[in-house]
Amino acid sequence: MGRWESKENMAQRRQRVAQLKAQGLSHSKIAARLGITTGTSERDYKVYKMEAKRC
Numbered sequence: 663m664g665r666w667e668s669k670e671n672m673a674q675r676r677q678r679v680a681q682l683k684a685q686g687l688s689h690s691k692i693a694a695r696l697g698i699t700t701g702t703s704e705r706d707y708k709v710y711k712m713e714a715k716r717c
Contacts, residue, residue, distance in 0.1 A: 672713075679714050689714050 682692040689711050 676713065683714070 679692055692714055693710055
């Protein structure tokens with residue numbers, strides 16, 4: 663989840679997030695599915711959540 667990630671990775675992740683949202687999962691569950699747990703740095707988790715809300 664860093665800024666060093668390529669645009670393709672971001673696009674793939676957004677697509678995956680959109681799929682999981684379609685299944686009606688909450689942000690925290692989607693994060694867990696993508697392997698972003700609270701063990702990951704808090705900042706990365708927040709960045710992820712912001713991205714998830716944009717989908």
